[in-house]
Amino acid sequence: MSTLTATAEESTTAPARPAYRVTGRRVLASEWAKLWSLRSTWITLGLGLLFLVAFGLIASSRYKSGIGSAHMDRDFARSTAVSLSLFGTNFAQLALGVLGVLIMAGEYSTGMIRSTLAAVPRRLPVLWSKAAVYGLVALVVGALGAFVAFFFGHGIVSGTPAAMDFSHAGVLRSLLGAGLYLGLVGVIGIALGALLRSVAGGISVLVATLMLIPGLVSLLPSSWQDDISPYLPSDAGESMFALTHDTTSLSPGAGLLVFLGWTALALAGAVALNQLTRAGFQPGQWVLVQGASSGLLSDEDVDEAATAIEPRSSAAILVYENRWAAPFAVALRRSGAQLVANGRIPVQAILAALDAAEGSEPTTA
Numbered sequence: 001m002s003t004l005t006a007t008a009e010e011s012t013t014a015p016a017r018p019a020y021r022v023t024g025r026r027v028l029a030s031e032w033a034k035l036w037s038l039r040s041t042w043i044t045l046g047l048g049l050l051f052l053v054a055f056g057l058i059a060s061s062r063y064k065s066g067i068g069s070a071h072m073d074r075d076f077a078r079s080t081a082v083s084l085s086l087f088g089t090n091f092a093q094l095a096l097g098v099l100g101v102l103i104m105a106g107e108y109s110t111g112m113i114r115s116t117l118a119a120v121p122r123r124l125p126v127l128w129s130k131a132a133v134y135g136l137v138a139l140v141v142g143a144l145g146a147f148v149a150f151f152f153g154h155g156i157v158s159g160t161p162a163a164m165d166f167s168h169a170g171v172l173r174s175l176l177g178a179g180l181y182l183g184l185v186g187v188i189g190i191a192l193g194a195l196l197r198s199v200a201g202g203i204s205v206l207v208a209t210l211m212l213i214p215g216l217v218s219l220l221p222s223s224w225q226d227d228i229s230p231y232l233p234s235d236a237g238e239s240m241f242a243l244t245h246d247t248t249s250l251s252p253g254a255g256l257l258v259f260l261g262w263t264a265l266a267l268a269g270a271v272a273l274n275q276l277t278r279a280g281f282q283p284g285q286w287v288l289v290q291g292a293s294s295g296l297l298s299d300e301d302v303d304e305a306a307t308a309i310e311p312r313s314s315a316a317i318l319v320y321e322n323r324w325a326a327p328f329a330v331a332l333r334r335s336g337a338q339l340v341a342n343g344r345i346p347v348q349a350i351l352a353a354l355d356a357a358e359g360s361e362p363t364t365a
């Protein structure tokens with residue numbers, strides 16, 4: 001009795017159908033198709049757009065009804081049509097960020113990532129394509145919601161101290177900045193999903209980063225707050241679309257650079273993890289299909305065979321009788337496979353393994 005390890009190679013004969021190359025354009029197209037095939041995409045994008053527009057209109061209406069009232073908050077009384085219209089940004093960022101986590105981490109939780117990486121063996125193009133496709137979609141949705149909210153909101157506050165229109169300085173920059181901010185939040189969601197590979201974990205970190213940490217920083221002494229708060233992701237992002245600034249906030253350009261830095265940091269973490277692992281398999285790990293192992297070979301034998309197999313290859317370890325070994329080896333070579341190792345198993349070892357697998361009494365030969 002002998003063992004044979006075989007691994008598939010590219011056949012030397014002409015393929016029956018054209019070979020398709022994995023290109024960046026095709027990976028982008030596949031990610032675009034997968035994005036819109038999910039119901040969660042339509043629902044969550046719709047919620048993000050609804051939050052942005054609805055809360056902007058609610059804030060504008062509340063300002064209009066309370067203008068001149070002695071009970072109106074002092075900061076709220078100094079609002080502008082832009083700040084009122086973009087009041088829903090904090091709610092929209094949660095929806096768009098959560099969707100980013102779902103798009104990436106959802107593939108790991110459902111196991112679909114294995115099919116994705118089977119089609120695109122290199123992991124980084126998948127990450128870049130998901131980030132680019134969803135980042136662009138989130139940017140468009142965010143910018144659309146900002147313009148719609150301002151279009152209706154500035155009409156509501158017309159004739160009040162907050163009134164302004166599209167021709168006022170900084171208005172277009174603020175509306176586009178809000179869309180860009182929401183697009184980058186979506187990219188951060190993708191990065192967190194790839195980094196943590198857990199929907200619950202990614203959402204928790206996202207919410208903590210955008211909402212909980214700023215609240216904790218507000219508990220620090222005032223001198224510390226002024227040095228830390230402007231560089232937090234949420235505060236830097238708000239500086240991107242704020243119409244006015246003071247000494248405690250960053251300028252729009254500086255806020256954009258800081259937020260881009262946070263986005264790059266999240267992506268760098270995802271890239272580093274993807275370079276170390278492969279779809280949940282540790283490097284050098286040998287994976288057996290459930291039910292395919294007969295128990296004739298020990299774990300040490302399987303691990304030793306794994307060292308002879310190239311990464312990302314499929315292989316089989318077969319136990320065969322010598323009388324058909326030669327024809328079988330010839331057939332494998334003709335089909336494009338490669339024999340990488342072989343050896344002889346003593347008959348007594350085979351019998352002992354069969355007895356152990358079946359739970360029967362020792363068999364004598």
